[in-house]
Amino acid sequence: MPSDQPNLTERALEQVQPRIDTFRAAVAAAEAEVREEVMHRAGAQSFKEEQALVELGPFALGRIDPERFSMLLGVSEKDLTPESIDVLSKADAILTGFAESSTHVARVEPGGDLRDVVKDALAHLGQAFGAGRAVELARAGMFDLIEHAYLLGPLPFRLWNRAERHLAPPVVVEVAGEDCLPAGLGEFLDGEVKIVIAARGPTTPAPLARLITPGTYVVQTADPAQLAGLVEARHAGVALLFDEDRPGQAHFTHDPDAGDTTWSRIRIDRMPDEAAVGRGRRPPVWLEELVHLRALAEAPASAGAATDEAKREASDPSVAAGAAALAGLTQASGGGSAPASAEVDPVDRLAAWLLAHTEDGG
Known part of the structure; x- marks a missing residue:
């Protein structure tokens, strides 16, 4: 990517930082709770083993496993198996990594697939949610090392529950204009997932027009400040941030809370004409995008x-x-x-x- 791409990405990150902070705060709180429990459980187990050695005396040395014997001692809370404590430790390590420096930027390599990159980025962030679920199962003594092993790795978006989709952190994706083909992102626009596409170079006039649905916040702009509405919306949303203000690219906002009809929810700041779009584009693609956007925005x-x-x-x-x-x-x-x-x-x-x-x- 050229040198101007990092600056574009940084400007996008500045706008979505509030949602990143919310996610990290939630992860940090969960990590602190898990870490405390791991330390408590490990300390309690060590204490019980020492107590067992005292009870057994010198006779036990080399003859009786103090860990197994300690399980016979009465305790004031439900015991966890060593396997469950190990799960808690692994989950704690995952949560610690996300709380300290979660990655919210992904990059589409030249000729790459935008949808696949977003899919992988969300699965990576989903590790935090998977770790949280693993903790709950381990606490209940229900974590199965085979059945639930996937919870300690990347968690695909399709496996996220409703609460996780509403807590989802934003993803900023760097992509070259010719690879900006976002039509396949619709499957990820659920809950309050926010995807910001930072595009370098010209794109088709209205790539995001196909993603406009009643409950999805959609914005195309060259002004990073326009991303504020996306961040504040209690809806899933996608934004396309251009690196330059080109006359051949449509600027518009679709706000689900702005009206009851599609045309009342769309504000078009720029609708390019054929001359502005210029030559070199595949007419069916850009023409359909503009026709579709006009049809959505025009009132009967x-x-x-x-x-x-x-x-x-x-x-x-x-x-x-x-x-x-x-x-x-x-x-x-x-x-x-x-x-x-x-x-x-x-x-x-x-x-x-x-x-x-x-x-x-x-």
């Missing part, structure tokens, strides 16, 4: 007319008063039930509208 004709009418009513006091009067008359005639707060006489509503209309007319 009826919806647009209704919106314009609503704006006109809001800016015209007489129209607003008339609408209120008609609503009151409808409710009075049985056309609908009036809300508890609507106790004004319908005649007064109509009179107010007429007065306002007369004053407007001079």
Whole structure:
């Protein structure tokens, strides 16, 4: 990657740092708890063995295993097998590594597959979740060295549970523009997973348009500050951060909380035309992306007319008063039930509208 790529990645990391901090804090808390338990269990076991030697006396030396004998002594808490304590130690080592320096940057080598890189990056981060599950199984004496061994290695995203997908740390992926093919990332956009693609070089106009769904935050921009909305969203999301502000690349944001319809949730800051996109692109690819994005962002004709009418009513006091009067008359005639707060006489509503209309007319 050229020298400007690290700077782009650093700017992306700065924006998603709050979510990284949240993840690391959770891992650090879990690691501290596991470490304390490992030390306690190991210390308790050592104490019990020493106590067994005292109870047995010199006769036991070389004849009786103090560890096995100590298991016969009464204890105030449920004992763990040496295998379970070993699992706790391994899980503690995994959590310690993530708490100190978890890796949140992945790189797509030239000609590589963006989806596969993200898949591997998430599986690596999933080790922290797997270690947490291993701890719970070991504590309960239910950890099976064969059945549950996978929990102490990379944990594929498909095996993450709902809580883990909401605590998921962000992933920043470095990729060359020609390898920016993100359509396959949809399977990872669940819970609150955040994926930021730092692209060097020109891409197709709207690579992320295909990933727009009602519950997914999607943003394409050359301004790192625009990633703030992605970080704050309580949704899964994906961002494409361009290394330059090129006229041939669409800038838009799809915010699931911005409206009830697709077109009301999308804000387009730049929609490139054919001339801006330039030659050298495969027309079917970039053309379909732009057509798809326009189709999602354009309100139906009826919806647009209704919106314009609503704006006109809001800016015209007489129209607003008339609408209120008609609503009151409808409710009075049985056309609908009036809300508890609507106790004004319908005649007064109509009179107010007429007065306002007369004053407007001079």
